[in-house]
Amino acid sequence: MKKEKATIHDIARKLNITASTVSRALKDHPRISAETKKAVQKTAQKLNYQPNHIAAALRNGKSKIIGIIVPTADRSFFSSVVRGIEEIANGSQYNVMICQTYDNYEKEVATVEALLNARVDGVIASHGKETQNFDHFLKVKERGIPLILFDRSNDELEVSSVVIDDFLGAYKATEHLIQQGCRRIAHFTNTRKISIFKERLRGYREALLDNNLSYDETLVIESNLQLEDGRNSTEQLLTLRERPDGIFSASALGIVGALQVLKENNIAVPDQVALVGFSNETYTSFTDPSLSTVEQHSMRIGNAAAEIFLEEVNADQKKFIPQKIVLKPELIIRQSSLRKK
Amino acid sequence: MKKEKATIHDIARKLNITASTVSRALKDHPRISAETKKAVQKTAQKLNYQPNHIAAALRNGKSKIIGIIVPTADRSFFSSVVRGIEEIANGSQYNVMICQTYDNYEKEVATVEALLNARVDGVIASHGKETQNFDHFLKVKERGIPLILFDRSNDELEVSSVVIDDFLGAYKATEHLIQQGCRRIAHFTNTRKISIFKERLRGYREALLDNNLSYDETLVIESNLQLEDGRNSTEQLLTLRERPDGIFSASALGIVGALQVLKENNIAVPDQVALVGFSNETYTSFTDPSLSTVEQHSMRIGNAAAEIFLEEVNADQKKFIPQKIVLKPELIIRQSSLRKK
Numbered sequence: 001m002k003k004e005k006a007t008i009h010d011i012a013r014k015l016n017i018t019a020s021t022v023s024r025a026l027k028d029h030p031r032i033s034a035e036t037k038k039a040v041q042k043t044a045q046k047l048n049y050q051p052n053h054i055a056a057a058l059r060n061g062k063s064k065i066i067g068i069i070v071p072t073a074d075r076s077f078f079s080s081v082v083r084g085i086e087e088i089a090n091g092s093q094y095n096v097m098i099c100q101t102y103d104n105y106e107k108e109v110a111t112v113e114a115l116l117n118a119r120v121d122g123v124i125a126s127h128g129k130e131t132q133n134f135d136h137f138l139k140v141k142e143r144g145i146p147l148i149l150f151d152r153s154n155d156e157l158e159v160s161s162v163v164i165d166d167f168l169g170a171y172k173a174t175e176h177l178i179q180q181g182c183r184r185i186a187h188f189t190n191t192r193k194i195s196i197f198k199e200r201l202r203g204y205r206e207a208l209l210d211n212n213l214s215y216d217e218t219l220v221i222e223s224n225l226q227l228e229d230g231r232n233s234t235e236q237l238l239t240l241r242e243r244p245d246g247i248f249s250a251s252a253l254g255i256v257g258a259l260q261v262l263k264e265n266n267i268a269v270p271d272q273v274a275l276v277g278f279s280n281e282t283y284t285s286f287t288d289p290s291l292s293t294v295e296q297h298s299m300r301i302g303n304a305a306a307e308i309f310l311e312e313v314n315a316d317q318k319k320f321i322p323q324k325i326v327l328k329p330e331l332i333i334r335q336s337s338l339r340k341k
Numbered sequence: 342m343k344k345e346k347a348t349i350h351d352i353a354r355k356l357n358i359t360a361s362t363v364s365r366a367l368k369d370h371p372r373i374s375a376e377t378k379k380a381v382q383k384t385a386q387k388l389n390y391q392p393n394h395i396a397a398a399l400r401n402g403k404s405k406i407i408g409i410i411v412p413t414a415d416r417s418f419f420s421s422v423v424r425g426i427e428e429i430a431n432g433s434q435y436n437v438m439i440c441q442t443y444d445n446y447e448k449e450v451a452t453v454e455a456l457l458n459a460r461v462d463g464v465i466a467s468h469g470k471e472t473q474n475f476d477h478f479l480k481v482k483e484r485g486i487p488l489i490l491f492d493r494s495n496d497e498l499e500v501s502s503v504v505i506d507d508f509l510g511a512y513k514a515t516e517h518l519i520q521q522g523c524r525r526i527a528h529f530t531n532t533r534k535i536s537i538f539k540e541r542l543r544g545y546r547e548a549l550l551d552n553n554l555s556y557d558e559t560l561v562i563e564s565n566l567q568l569e570d571g572r573n574s575t576e577q578l579l580t581l582r583e584r585p586d587g588i589f590s591a592s593a594l595g596i597v598g599a600l601q602v603l604k605e606n607n608i609a610v611p612d613q614v615a616l617v618g619f620s621n622e623t624y625t626s627f628t629d630p631s632l633s634t635v636e637q638h639s640m641r642i643g644n645a646a647a648e649i650f651l652e653e654v655n656a657d658q659k660k661f662i663p664q665k666i667v668l669k670p671e672l673i674i675r676q677s678s679l680r681k682k
Contacts, residue, residue: 065455073423073439079415086441090448095455097438098414100427107431114406114436118459256627263629283624286597288604 006047014043065095066309067115069125071103076281077298078126081150084302085124092310094121103128112136122146122309127154129194146312148305151296152196153324160312160322162304166196169294169329170203173248173276176292176331178211180274180339182246186219188233188254200250200278219244223254230257238265246274246337252281255291259336275336289335297327347388355384406436407650408456410466412444417622418639419467422491425643426465433651435462444469453477463487463650468495470535487653489646492637493537494665501653501663503645507537510635510670511544514589514617517633517672519552521615521680523587527560529574529595541591541619560585564595571598579606587615587678593622596632600677616677630676638668 008022025032025040066089070078086096099115101108108128115123123140126149134154140147141159153161177185187204190197205215221236223229230253237244249255255277262269269275269289276292277284284291304325312320349363366373366381407430411419427437440456442449449469456464464481475495481488482500494502518526528545531538546556562577564570571594578585590596596618603610610616610630617633618625625632645666653661
């Protein structure tokens with residue numbers, strides 16, 4: 001049989017004092033004598049009194065809500081980060097609300113506004129591709145609400161962030177293709193204004209140079225990295241007189257598009273063209289051949305972001321020092337890049 | 342050059358009256374003369390004055406937030422529904438916040454509580470697999486906030502809902518397999534307590550009976566319908582003396598698992614075993630062969646749910662009549678079930 005939960009009224013009755021005295025005693029109020037505080041604590045323990053944190057938080061003006069801003073929640077990367085955040089947040093009775101910006105700047109600004117109106121206790125965000133003005137995020141900071149950025153971050157905001165080493169991920173992917181015998185490796189990238197894509201391009205380039213391969217701009221194709229973009233970029237590569245023998249895409253969907261076009265043209269993967277993508281989306285292991293990719297440890301990113309939030313929300317604002325956590329990515333080698341020697 | 346937005350202060354200055362008079366005139370306040378109202382409206386038009394609806398809504402105690410509750414946001418089905426909701430909601434200056442329950446009942450209850458604390462103007466929800474007590478949803482209704490259920494709904498709550506005809510979707514899928522020559526069709530289902538799965542099973546069964554095929558319980562396998570479940574169920578089917586020549590799964594991941602196991606056992610798809618899944622997840626077209634599936638028109642479900650919300654939120658509560666919208670699903674035939682004749 002489940003016991004009824006003890007309330008402050010039970011403690012009050014037991015000690016023959018008022019509930020408000022009990023409440024103040026539990027909060028260590030200066031007007032309550034040390035003697036009474038001791039008696040209340042002892043009785044609370046005896047009755048196994050559990051304070052209702054959520055109700056208390058609401059009375060203190062806390063909503064117990066963390067707002068999460070992502071470009072889109074349906075990519076495995078972002079949804080795993082959210083899962084990672086919830087794993088930690090739920091343990092501390094925080095609820096999580098997710099807002100999608102679809103990489104639209106105006107929507108991102110409106111979303112920050114809406115979250116502040118919903119009185120969230122913190123914001124964990126990955127900004128959109130278009131975002132160059134960060135005033136809306138500054139507003140969160142000015143309200144004294146913890147703001148943590150992940151994946152796509154901005155150092156100038158001077159807030160905490162959790163990112164992966166994109167340079168390293170790209171370097172490992174490219175180096176692996178070279179080790180498999182590729183000598184002309186193409187790269188699918190997005191706008192170079194966003195740091196994660198700039199870093200992946202840099203990793204690709206450095207790996208080539210470190211292995212005495214030349215960096216050829218005609219093999220670097222800029223696009224939105226969606227499925228159609230991957231298809232178009234691959235068709236473009238197939239028109240080159242000297243075709244590539246490997247492709248490293250800065251996205252997961254881009255490399256699916258590449259695989260489709262290569263198969264349609266009866267070009268053997270990985271033997272004629274080896275493929276590696278970025279981000280371990282569910283479907284990358286469903287294709288035939290399955291796709292090699294860079295695992296971003298998205299659950300860990302979410303865990304770390306939520307841990308920083310808890311640390312910051314419980315700390316003295318003035319004493320909290322923003323931190324940047326950089327996680328090491330991992331290369332997952334599947335059939336699309338593993339050549340039989 | 343962009344013109345500065347006109348404010349009520351500009352109108353006030355122009356007419357030499359106070360801003361508060363302008364504000365009240367615009368709101369058709371009874372204490373303001375018809376003459377003044379006319380003058381204000383004329384000047385507002387001339388200056389191209391755009392009222393700030395969001396600020397006004399907040400003053401009126403509206404948050405302009407719709408809370409969405411889904412088991413998980415990373416399935417194409419749910420994320421497309423959300424997209425459909427946002428398409429309509431954004432046009433009316435509503436922001437959308439998504440909460441995931443991971444099919445956990447306690448989390449669902451806490452989520453409803455959190456959304457009410459965030460003062461959302463409406464809730465659009467698909468309840469979890471475990472949910473059998475609906476009191477938390479009743480609370481939304483009692484607060485006079487529009488509640489719309491989709492996909493997984495509950496008629497007893499007497500709120501609006503948007504669903505697809507799961508029976509019809511399953512019937513079409515099974516009938517198609519029969520037309521392709523299948524005579525022993527297996528079915529992967531989930532717990533029969535949830536109406537969508539019960540309906541899909543019923544559609545499968547009716548299609549068999551209507552085509553003079555017998556319904557065989559040993560071919561109906563209950564599981565959580567995840568990837569591993571699909572694999573295990575298929576392995577179980579392969580141990581039967583009389584193996585099936587077709588599989589219809591009530592989920593998308595289940596049929597991916599089936600395809601993997603069949604390929605590993607060198608069983609030809611669709612010639613030896615034809616496959617059809619449910620829900621048009623992105624990856625279903627990435628496999629080889631690509632997977633036939635039932636399209637649930639998820640964007641339309643979202644559109645419809647948001648349209649009902651807008652209708653209800655703008656209607657006189659007492660006059661609004663809950664409505665149930667049932668959409669017809671569509672069978673998408675891909676390589677996994679299309680036999681060459």
